[in-house]
Amino acid sequence: MRIVSDINWEQKLMDPIGERTHKPRITGITMVIDKGMGLYAFEDFLNTTSEYIDIIKLGFGTSPLYPKQVLENKIGLAKKHNITITPGGTFLEVAISQNCVNSYFKMIKDLGFNGIEVSDGTIELSRQYRDDLIKFGLEEGLNVFTEYGKKKKGMKLNLNKLIHTVHQDLDKGASLVTIEGRESGVEVGVFDEYGKCNKDDFLQIINSVSYPEKIMWEAPLKSQQIFFINNLGPKANLGNISPEEVFALESIRRGLRSDTFHLAHK
Amino acid sequence: MRIVSDINWEQKLMDPIGERTHKPRITGITMVIDKGMGLYAFEDFLNTTSEYIDIIKLGFGTSPLYPKQVLENKIGLAKKHNITITPGGTFLEVAISQNCVNSYFKMIKDLGFNGIEVSDGTIELSRQYRDDLIKFGLEEGLNVFTEYGKKKKGMKLNLNKLIHTVHQDLDKGASLVTIEGRESGVEVGVFDEYGKCNKDDFLQIINSVSYPEKIMWEAPLKSQQIFFINNLGPKANLGNISPEEVFALESIRRGLRSDTFHLAHK
């Protein structure tokens, strides 16, 4: 065998790029979208991957579909693992449309959620109402994430409005602003019909906002995760990661997969 | 905060469209295709989603691949949750081709299945033999579903034969007639090579059969589920749903996801 120097081998084998931080993190956030894992699957999942997960979102309006006991147990488990758990933004949009916002917040608090997402992916939401929702969430002691972008296919991204919204939301107390990518990652926000990220749009956003590290990119496709990590490094905040891809993404963040291997050897 | 009226909030937040019915259902059927879930995964899955599942099909010929104890336990669990559980249609087609139909029925009954699928996706089956199989299934006390359509790629749908078959099968006692969509949803039945539903074919079928509510559409792709629910409402019977998509589909049926949000606000 070749003579090899094995100093710090454990660190080198676990994180060749060497920029990954531990929880609690302020950058390098991984947000998982959960579409309805059962209780044992969820516990099993957290016991294996929780060190790599910062936020779990119960996708769109799935929260009220759970048997109550299952939902409460999932929320409790997530918090035990120091994970922020939120209902999907669409669920709040349903509450707004149905004039049930007060009940929504009461329900969320009673169930034990420790975060919410404020979005207008499907409905129209005035700046004032958006501010009120952020404020109300904060007063309730919740971690507030906001989202920019419409879910409708082929909606052109309004970059000026995006940049303005990011600044306003952060100013009002949002922890992160998510850029809409849906569960599919296709034909939405910065992604074209093949899921390819528009690099000009991306760069304009990154270069125009005051705190680009406060943006979370919904990036369900592997090619998108690689794009953001190649451009922002392992500290990219990435959302709508499917549960079974958490280890794969973590490998990409550390240079443990071919696609970002080169970042460890710059 | 805006003044909101929270009357009936629980119902409004759980089902904005407001047309979803409880089990046992005669329309709005969800049929799941199970490609080999383990026993604990299956139990976990049912404990979380069983209210939304009417039928579970153990896809194609997977039934004989299980360890017997695992299979019997799965069948028992499904029945405990008031779910009809069937082997895939291809498994009966194997039995027909191998001249083992008697043994097939004996095995199915011994294992505890409470339903079967009679199909000719791969083999040729005369009308007479099809009638015999339906009749035999009914005599054995099984819930009988039939299926129309060939699995071979690019087979042109014969609409006249489809309509005739639907009428005959229902007349002979089939509970539902499934329109073949395979597990892929692509280049089969009413779906083109991109999985897009041919709307003319769809409308002709719906307008020509006497009981369109007795048709179950295999619709594995999200875009297909949205198509059928936009056209038939939440009561569409949908099959070949993958287990991890049950909550997502249920959200679509209720207007808890962006894609059918508008149905709650017509």
Added chain:
Amino acid sequence: MRIVSDINWEQKLMDPIGERTHKPRITGITMVIDKGMGLYAFEDFLNTTSEYIDIIKLGFGTSPLYPKQVLENKIGLAKKHNITITPGGTFLEVAISQNCVNSYFKMIKDLGFNGIEVSDGTIELSRQYRDDLIKFGLEEGLNVFTEYGKKKKGMKLNLNKLIHTVHQDLDKGASLVTIEGRESGVEVGVFDEYGKCNKDDFLQIINSVSYPEKIMWEAPLKSQQIFFINNLGPKANLGNISPEEVFALESIRRGLRSDTFHLAHK
């Protein structure tokens, strides 16, 4: 009912093609790529499908991401089920790049792995070093698989080098030589940008190597699995099978799914 002859019905219903062998197998190998299953999921999975699995690979560099206890338990369970369990080839490539090969082998042995993959999908590796790695693995008592092919998109396959490498690797003691297909199966090795296998390349490989039955084809897509089984029969060695597709693949190997149904009735 038609008069049917039910002689040997159990065998006919379980394996219409009738060429499937039991473990331990030397051909018809199924290698699963595991991207991070939790411990209970893994146990459940093995209890259901282990008879059909010969090798489990913990994909790319995921091995060091597990909590140690979870990883050791997974390895122990795999071995209990007579399965060879290996870290992904990329993990060894990381160790080579980081000059930690000795530590890599020590770690692998301590954790209990009983196999390794020697590959150069991302790095350059001399023939001599490749030989050394194979030899070292064998000396450590490990089952050694090698892999041919680059992970980079659109790399043209060098058939002469492939054939030479297969012969050399087998000569040095590798159990099987894998042809790179990645997790995606697209635009890599013998697969084009749609995942379609280049039949000329395939035939040239099969016809040029002395022991084609010692090649394992990474074939993550169903269409690829069908291609290899239609061309090589149920004894094709197939890798990078996702865990939820093990039963589906086994159905294809036995003629229990439409796509290979015809092989039972030649």
